Amino acid sequence: MTQLEPATSRLDLAATDVGSVFVSNYPPYSVWSERHRDDALAALNGEPTPDTDLGLYLHIPFCRRRCRFCYFRVFTDKNSEQVQGYVDTIATEIERLAEKRAVAGRPLHFVYFGGGTPSYIAVKQLVPLVDRIKAVLPWDQAEEVAFECEPGTLTRSKLEAIRDIGVTRLSLGIENFDEEILEVNGRAHVTIEIDRVRPWIRELDFPQLNVDLIAGMVGETWDKWRETVQRTIDYDPDSVTVYQMELPFNTVFSKGKLSGENDVEFATWEQKREWHAYAFEQFEAAGFEVSSAYTVLRKDRGAKFVYRDAVWSGADMIGAGVSAFSHMSGVHYQNHDAWQSYLDGVAQDEFPINRAYPTTKGERLIREFILHLKTGRLDRDQFVAKFGVDPALEFAEPLDRLASEGLLSIEDGGIQLMLPGLLRVDQLLPEFYDERYRGARYT
Numbered sequence: 001m002t003q004l005e006p007a008t009s010r011l012d013l014a015a016t017d018v019g020s021v022f023v024s025n026y027p028p029y030s031v032w033s034e035r036h037r038d039d040a041l042a043a044l045n046g047e048p049t050p051d052t053d054l055g056l057y058l059h060i061p062f063c064r065r066r067c068r069f070c071y072f073r074v075f076t077d078k079n080s081e082q083v084q085g086y087v088d089t090i091a092t093e094i095e096r097l098a099e100k101r102a103v104a105g106r107p108l109h110f111v112y113f114g115g116g117t118p119s120y121i122a123v124k125q126l127v128p129l130v131d132r133i134k135a136v137l138p139w140d141q142a143e144e145v146a147f148e149c150e151p152g153t154l155t156r157s158k159l160e161a162i163r164d165i166g167v168t169r170l171s172l173g174i175e176n177f178d179e180e181i182l183e184v185n186g187r188a189h190v191t192i193e194i195d196r197v198r199p200w201i202r203e204l205d206f207p208q209l210n211v212d213l214i215a216g217m218v219g220e221t222w223d224k225w226r227e228t229v230q231r232t233i234d235y236d237p238d239s240v241t242v243y244q245m246e247l248p249f250n251t252v253f254s255k256g257k258l259s260g261e262n263d264v265e266f267a268t269w270e271q272k273r274e275w276h277a278y279a280f281e282q283f284e285a286a287g288f289e290v291s292s293a294y295t296v297l298r299k300d301r302g303a304k305f306v307y308r309d310a311v312w313s314g315a316d317m318i319g320a321g322v323s324a325f326s327h328m329s330g331v332h333y334q335n336h337d338a339w340q341s342y343l344d345g346v347a348q349d350e351f352p353i354n355r356a357y358p359t360t361k362g363e364r365l366i367r368e369f370i371l372h373l374k375t376g377r378l379d380r381d382q383f384v385a386k387f388g389v390d391p392a393l394e395f396a397e398p399l400d401r402l403a404s405e406g407l408l409s410i411e412d413g414g415i416q417l418m419l420p421g422l423l424r425v426d427q428l429l430p431e432f433y434d435e436r437y438r439g440a441r442y443t
């Protein structure tokens with residue numbers, strides 16, 4: 001791999017070791033704390049920030065099987081009664097949220113069903129859940145309603161129900177088209193299930209189909225990756241997300257690696273970037289445009305990713321469900337991530353908030369700057385208009401360093417990441433952190 005100057009807080013990783021690399025928020029979660037819960041409640045009880053979009057995130061934490069690389073809060077052992085209890089609880093939580101002054105009467109800009117596997121739940125659970133939510137927070141005007149699916153959980157009638165509730169962006173977690181790779185990595189679905197659902201999705205005419213892939217799954221080879229990329233193009237989605245596999249602490253692979261119990265080989269970061277770059281090149285040749293370090297879109301078909309753009313631009317978002325993340329008026333917070341603590345929290349007529357963090361204006365500026373860098377380009381004028389600060393001056397030192405290494409360019413209009421910079425963007429971002437957060441953990 002290209003060696004980078006060492007005198008920075010940048011991660012410069014060769015081997016894929018245990019630890020999180022992906023940056024999803026700022027400041028890091030390890031500084032969020034229980035003692036800030038009241039700040040989150042005060043934000044919910046206060047006036048919302050004017051001209052700020054609002055979104056809703058629902059965490060459906062069930063999966064048929066736990067993938068060996070998965071670090072999300074998911075459960076594979078709940079029976080249908082427990083699932084029903086959870087669905088009722090999440091609806092109650094949202095009804096309560098909808099009454100708060102910061103939420104009441106505001107239109108929803110986006111809705112995101114994430115997990116876990118939202119498509120795991122039955123139609124008879126999904127439809128009443130949505131009815132209860134829409135009664136207090138209608139989403140007919142939302143620009144995007146996204147819904148994550150695992151191919152093996154879908155039937156035609158379930159897809160029909162998903163379409164009927166107003167989903168505009170169906171996101172299919174395919175990850176790879178190779179049977180052996182899916183099995184070695186613990187995915188629940190098999191390739192025949194991926195192929196079976198495609199005609200149904202087409203017939204139901206979802207406005208946007210997204211396919212998720214992971215570069216560098218265990219067992220990946222050049223031949224298999226080329227095949228996966230080609231089959232993805234043939235699958236004809238409107239957008240594709242490509243993540244590089246990593247090993248956060250609580251995955252099955254990570255535990256095996258730390259205990260020495262497995263001798264699994266993980267692709268190096270350089271290898272993953274090569275596969276990632278190849279995929280982007282092929283997708284661009286097939287008509288997609290790169291819209292972030294992870295996403296390519298068929299802009300000619302009007303494809304976009306409203307949830308991502310809103311969250312990265314500081315929109316408010318109420319998250320419901322176990323371990324769900326929220327952001328309201330500059331305060332980040334997260335629900336309890338243990339099953340019973342979450343259920344008890346809602347049952348006791350309170351919000352099940354576990355930890356929170358009220359950001360300063362400076363932290364919001366850094367957050368927006370680093371998240372926008374993930375799109376590969378940042379408009380200086382827009383940034384000045386919002387924060388009163390020119391990012392090229394504010395972050396001059398790390399930007400100059402990265403520019404001198406050919407990873408980005410600084411122009412009058414904006415800051416642009418070159419492809420080698422974009423494909424390692426998460427490793428570069430800590431350079432822009434406030435000093436006290438460098439080295440902090442994303443857990």
Ligand code: SF4
Nearest residue numbers: 063066067070115116
């Ligand atoms: S399907 Fe997604 S959420 Fe479920 S175990 Fe696999 S990676 Fe985790």
